[in-house]
Amino acid sequence: MKLETxxxxxxxxxxxxxxxxxxxxxxxxxxxxxxxxxxxxxCKEMRHQLASWxxxxxxxxxxxxxxxxRDLSHPREEIRETIEGLLQANLARVQEAFRVLEEYGKLxxxxxxxxxxxxxxxxxxxxxxxxxSPPLEKLQASPLYLVTSPAENLLEIVExxxxxxxxxxxxxxxxxxxxxxxxxxxxxxxxCHRYDALFIMNDRVDIAKAIHADGVHLGQQDVPxxxxxxxxxxxxxxxxxxTNPQEMAKAIQEKADYVGVGPVYxxxxxxxxxxxxxxxxxxxxxxxxxxxxxxxGIDSNxxxxxxxxxxxxxxxxxxxxxxxxxxxxxxxLLNQLGLAE
Numbered sequence: 001m002k003l004e005t006x007x008x009x010x011x012x013x014x015x016x017x018x019x020x021x022x023x024x025x026x027x028x029x030x031x032x033x034x035x036x037x038x039x040x041x042x043c044k045e046m047r048h049q050l051a052s053w054x055x056x057x058x059x060x061x062x063x064x065x066x067x068x069x070r071d072l073s074h075p076r077e078e079i080r081e082t083i084e085g086l087l088q089a090n091l092a093r094v095q096e097a098f099r100v101l102e103e104y105g106k107l108x109x110x111x112x113x114x115x116x117x118x119x120x121x122x123x124x125x126x127x128x129x130x131x132x133s134p135p136l137e138k139l140q141a142s143p144l145y146l147v148t149s150p151a152e153n154l155l156e157i158v159e160x161x162x163x164x165x166x167x168x169x170x171x172x173x174x175x176x177x178x179x180x181x182x183x184x185x186x187x188x189x190x191x192c193h194r195y196d197a198l199f200i201m202n203d204r205v206d207i208a209k210a211i212h213a214d215g216v217h218l219g220q221q222d223v224p225x226x227x228x229x230x231x232x233x234x235x236x237x238x239x240x241x242x243t244n245p246q247e248m249a250k251a252i253q254e255k256a257d258y259v260g261v262g263p264v265y266x267x268x269x270x271x272x273x274x275x276x277x278x279x280x281x282x283x284x285x286x287x288x289x290x291x292x293x294x295x296x297g298i299d300s301n302x303x304x305x306x307x308x309x310x311x312x313x314x315x316x317x318x319x320x321x322x323x324x325x326x327x328x329x330x331x332x333l334l335n336q337l338g339l340a341e
Contacts, residue, residue, distance in 0.1 A: 009061040011104050012112075016054045019097035022090040023047045026130070029087060042126055046119055053112055084131065091127045095120060133235050135214045136257055138198055142168040143337040144330070145293050145315035147202070148188070149269070150176070155187060157326050162195040164330030170217050170315075172202035186211045200239065205231050215239065215257070220247060225254040243276050245283055252290060259288065260315060263296025264306060269317050270296060278309040285310025300329065303336050312337075 027043035030036050098120035105112035132140070146161055147170045148154060158169060169192050171185045185201055189211045192199035200215045201208035205228045208216040215237025216228055228238050240251040241260045251259045261284045263270045264277065275296060284292050294311035299319035306314060316333065323329040 006061055008104055008107055009058050010063060012101060012108055013054070013058040013062050015097040015100045015104075016050055016058065019094050019101065020047050020050050020054070022094035022097065023050075025090045026087060026094070026126070029083065030130075033083065039126065039129060042122070046122060049115065049119065053109075053115070087130055091123065091130070094123050095127075098123060135198060135235065135237055139168060139237055139258060140291050142198065143313045144168065144333055145170065145295075145313065146320050146330075147172050147269075147295070147315050147317045149173075149317050149321045151321060154184060155191060157321055158188060159191060159195075160326040161320050161330045162192065162197055164327035165334050166320075166330050167195075167197045168200070169197060170200040170202055172217075172317075174203075178207075182207055182210065185213070189213050198237070200237060208232060208236070217241070217260070225251070225256055229255075243273070244280065245287070248284065248288060252288070256290060258291040258293065259284075260295045261288070261292050261311075262294055262315075264294050265297030265302065267297040267317070278305065281306060281309040281311050300332055300336065303333065307336070 023043045023046055027040050027047070030039035030043060098116045101116040102113050102120060105116055144166060145168045146158070146166055148158065150173050151157055158166075161169075169188065171181075171188050173181055173184065176184070181204065185204075185207055189199040198214045200217050201211070201213045202217050203219060203222055205216050205223060207213075209232055213236075216232065217239040218225065218228060219241045220243075222228075225238050225240065229236065232238070237257045239258045239260065240247075240254070240256040242248040242251055243262070248259060248261070261276070261280055263273055263275050264281060266275050267273075281294050284294075291313065292311075293313045293315040294306050294309075295315035298306055298314050298316050303314060314333075314337065319333065320326050320329055
């Protein structure tokens with residue numbers, strides 16, 4: 001029993017050191033590399049909380065000379081080629097250390113185990129803030145998402161919406177020939193980037209790559225998210241349509257960057273599809289950690305009840321594509337979304 005207690009204290013001591021060291025490395029970049037006082041303070045608070053648990057009793061059980069893992073190493077540990085790689089390695093190090101502290105802490109002091117579980121989730125949130133790509137950051141800041149429908153004056157409609165303040169566009173045309181889709185998508189992509197807006201390609205990963213789109217939106221029957229990310233690269237935005245909690249859970253597990261939640265109302269875009277309704281919007285509000293967009297039959301007449309149900313972002317099709325003045329409607333929708341924040 002004494003040997004067991006000694007081993008537990010050595011484990012706690014080693015992982016408290018590991019977590020504090022990793023947090024200090026991350027803190028230094030937040031402070032000197034990012035000039036971000038909030039993130040630096042977050043790291044500092046966690047370090048000091050750990051220090052309060054790192055008692056003399058635990059430190060007395062340290063046995064560096066007798067530690068068989070002292071000389072264990074892996075080639076990847078010796079390589080740090082980028083700041084992002086350095087941060088990822090140390091975030092993983094801290095998360096693993098917190099998991100060990102959470103489990104073994106229960107055998108030493110239950111409060112330590114509980115505290116380290118809470119700290120582990122704080123590190124997950126810190127990771128999201130640190131490693132977010134500029135396109136994904138822009139997506140998270142975009143409350144309104146236009147999904148296009150076929151139109152002769154497609155470019156004119158989208159440009160008016162962009163002039164109205166739109167920052168996120170998805171090109172969707174299920175029936176056009178590939179040559180038409182490629183041509184229209186390329187023109188839309190260039191137009192969106194001219195207005196500093198994101199351009200997402202519906203379904204077609206190959207076209208998204210060919211025209212340098214910011215990402216792709218995948219349906220339930222499209223390629224796996226992992227394959228799309230492998231093809232487009234780690235910086236691409238990848239979204240997934242979901243119609244129920246099971247599909248949402250799978251999209252989260254597959255690490256989608258965002259999800260569509262709907263259809264909220266009946267819509268010609270999803271003909272014959274039973275609406276998921278506002279109940280699914282309420283579910284997303286409580287259960288989805290990813291950015292999500294309520295979609296399906298949403299317009300200026302019903303957006304208020306969608307926002308009341310918990311949505312902070314919405315995707316629309318006809319509301320803008322069939323509007324007499326797309327720029328004015330875009331401004332109205334953005335104003336309504338702004339009031340809901």
